[in-house]
Amino acid sequence: MNYPDTYYSRTLTERKERPALSGSVDCDTVVIGGGLAGLTTALQLARAGQKVVVLEAKSVGFGASGRNGGFVSAGYATGVEQIARMSSAETARQLYLMSIEGVDFVRDTIARLGISGADPVDGVTSVMRYDDGAGMRSHASEVRRMYGQQLEYLDMVRVRQNLKSARYFHGLRDRKAFHIHPLNYLRGITDEIERLGGVICENSPAVSTDLAPYRKQVRTSNGAVIARTVVFATGGYTGRLNPRLKRAMLPIATYVMVSEEAPQLIASAITTRDGIGDNRRAGDYYRLVDGGRRLLWGGRITTRSASTAGLVQELRREMTNTYPQLRDLKTELAWSGLMAYARHLMPQIGEMQPGVWHCTAFGGHGLNTTAIGGKVVAEAILGQSNRHHLFTPFGLDWAGGVAGLAVAQLTYWKLQAQDWWRERAA
The missing domain is CATH 3.50.50.60 (FAD/NAD(P)-binding domain)
Structure with missing residues (x-):
């Protein structure tokens, strides 16, 4: 195959x-x-x-x-x-x-x-990396009013019960979303x-x-x-x-890694089967797979071919900055794929x-x-x-070709910098 x-x-x-x-x-x-x-x-x-x-x-x-x-x-x-x-x-x-x-x-x-x-697993939680519980509650109320969507607000205590990280403050759980x-x-x-x-x-x-x-x-x-x-x-x-069609889209690469089988180590950091995504504009996402025995972690984008091994080091750095207790969790497999962006x-x-x-x-x-x-x-x-x-x-607007790819990469780096500054200020 x-x-x-x-x-x-x-x-x-x-x-x-x-x-x-x-x-x-x-x-x-x-x-x-x-x-x-x-x-x-x-x-x-x-x-x-x-x-x-x-x-x-x-x-x-x-x-x-x-x-x-x-x-x-x-x-x-x-x-x-x-x-x-x-x-x-x-x-x-x-x-x-x-x-x-x-x-x-x-x-x-x-x-x-x-x-x-x-293998559908119910629940996706979006977590916030700075302290704005009022904003999250307001958003939950707005989507309920506008779309009938029920998002459950999670305060810091509840978030950190499942995600053992000092990086997270609040969360919104969508019980109808799944992975x-x-x-x-x-x-x-x-x-x-x-x-x-x-x-x-x-x-x-x-x-x-x-x-x-x-x-x-x-x-x-x-x-x-x-x-x-x-x-x-x-x-x-x-x-x-x-x-x-080709000139109207930009091929953007994203990266995913999966850990070794280490259920006890993973459970020292993550005790929920929800899919998790943070609220950063250049954020990461992750979830437990293989019945909770492995951790799948994804994120980062590039607009040109890049070393998967090099990007995995960035993903691992983000993972261990979020969960220092996972520093010994080995990565078993990593890959990339091309998404289409207009x-x-x-x-x-x-x-x-x-x-x-x-x-x-x-x-x-x-x-x-x-x-x-x-x-x-x-x-x-x-x-x-x-x-x-x-x-x-x-x-099907022209995506800008090579120049469009360069702008997309610069925009991503700018978003990363804005995320860093916002969290540092918090």
């Missing part, structure tokens, strides 16, 4: 390999990209009776979809206030509600399909698409397209798919096949031309937003809704 060496690839519950495309195939819709967005789109179309073909260049979930932190929680890569400035207050409200719907979709899909290997094994989730979806008659072709990179109005064709090295509709869902691994930090979802759709750029907040993105694209293709228009303000 064509996967990088990650905790997820090592703990797959099934290892079925799917053949590459060979010859010519006719279908209703061809989806390019076998990640979360593409497979969710294909699943919804197959459920509606469409004949669907998915072309994946490597193996399903090869990219960031199968390498991420596994957190399923509401929201986008940017905040509601910024979304409202780019669109309107009502659009921002509806989009946030859709992100909650995305969380529900993933949970319901796991239950409906019986994807036991997804999962994303690669097993994806492969469960893939099995269902095939059960419904869909075709998944791995090791089948699309090399060219003919996007004529009535009869579209996507070619690979060994075959071609003829379809009425094409969906591009290529994320951070978007290549030259679609220049307009300049506006919102998903890019819509119809590029008649019958040609895109669903990409989820900016590191993809498990819920890819679900809702794939769902609304499928709804539009099927004529069931026009909810994709909510994403119209967040178009």
